[in-house]
Amino acid sequence: MKEDFKIRRFHKDDAAAVSKLSAAIPELNPWPLSVYECVQEAGFEGWIADCNGTIAGFVLTRCVSDEMEILKLGTAQDFRRRGVAAALLTAAFLGAVSGGARRAFLEVRASNAPAISLYQTAGFRPTGRRRNYYTAPVEDALLMTCDLERKTQFPLGG
Ligand SMILES: CC(C)(COP(=O)(O)OP(=O)(O)OC[C@H]1O[C@@H](n2cnc3c(N)ncnc32)[C@H](O)[C@@H]1OP(=O)(O)O)[C@@H](O)C(=O)NCCC(=O)NCCS
Numbered sequence: 721m722k723e724d725f726k727i728r729r730f731h732k733d734d735a736a737a738v739s740k741l742s743a744a745i746p747e748l749n750p751w752p753l754s755v756y757e758c759v760q761e762a763g764f765e766g767w768i769a770d771c772n773g774t775i776a777g778f779v780l781t782r783c784v785s786d787e788m789e790i791l792k793l794g795t796a797q798d799f800r801r802r803g804v805a806a807a808l809l810t811a812a813f814l815g816a817v818s819g820g821a822r823r824a825f826l827e828v829r830a831s832n833a834p835a836i837s838l839y840q841t842a843g844f845r846p847t848g849r850r851r852n853y854y855t856a857p858v859e860d861a862l863l864m865t866c867d868l869e870r871k872t873q874f875p876l877g878g
Contacts, residue, residue, distance in 0.1 A: 725776045725804060727811045730759060730766025737775045738768070745794045747832055749854075764791065767811040769804045777804040781812050788816035788868075790826035793835075809842050809875040813868060822869050827861040829854055839864050842875035 730738070735756035742750035759766050759780060769777040777795035781788050790812065795804045816824065827850065828835050844864040853861035 724802075725769045725771040725799070725807070727807050728768055728770055730768050730778065730780070732757060732760065734766075734768055734775065734778075735759070738766075738778050741775055741778065741796055742792065742794060744796075747829070747835070748792060748794050751792075765812065765815055767808050767815075769795070769799070769808055771799065776802075777808055779805075779808040779812050781816065783816055783819055783821055786820055786822040788812065788821040788824045790824065805838055806842065806875055809838075813842075813871070813875055817868050822867070824866040824868055826864055827853065828864060830860045830862050836862065836864075839866075842866065843871055 735753060739750065739753040739756045742748050742756075755762070762782075764780050764782050766778060766780045768775055775796065776799035778792070779790065780792040781790055783789075790809075793805060793808065795808075813824065824844070825847075826839065826844070828839065830849070844866040846862050847865045848863035850861040850863060852858050
């Protein structure tokens with residue numbers, strides 16, 4: 721079943737659960753709990769995929785001028801390949817576009833094939849490479865960008 725979760729805004733009350741989920745996802749460099757507790761104060765936007773009170777996934781973004789950056793995106797292991805990340809990106813895109821964003825960008829580990837596949841499906845294209853950007857292990861980052869003005873469907877196609 722694909723639609724057994726709801727997308728809603730991140731609330732401060734979600735901080736502990738999101739921090740715990742982040743810590744359980746090895747591909748993410750988790751932030752300290754205090755950062756998740758200050759998401760709104762820091763000017764970030766966040767969305768949660770909520771499955772009957774369980775956090776199935778989350779995305780945190782930052783909009784500056786006409787650009788949106790994807791800061792963190794993760795889906796809990798048990799909820800993968802059910803459209804959670806696609807739905808979260810949809811919410812993030814629509815929120816950013818309604819706020820005036822025209823471009824989205826992110827960095828991703830060059831070896832993170834599932835995430836790169838997701839982002840390409842969502843309309844992102846590789847536009848640069850940052851050498852040795854990540855540590856533990858040291859690895860390049862791919863810089864990917866998405867022209868939000870040219871998208872006609874969210875997040876797939878367009
Ligand atoms: C990458 C990640 C967020 C995808 O989450 P998800 O909820 O499973 O993704 P979705 O179900 O919405 O997938 C949408 C599409 O993305 C692509 N995709 C997602 N996971 C994929 C995988 N493991 N391999 C290949 N393509 C994948 C597919 O095109 C998929 O559509 P399909 O299932 O109809 O084929 C998840 O694997 C994850 O949390 N990974 C660890 C954290 C991470 O790497 N975050 C990004 C850091 S920049």
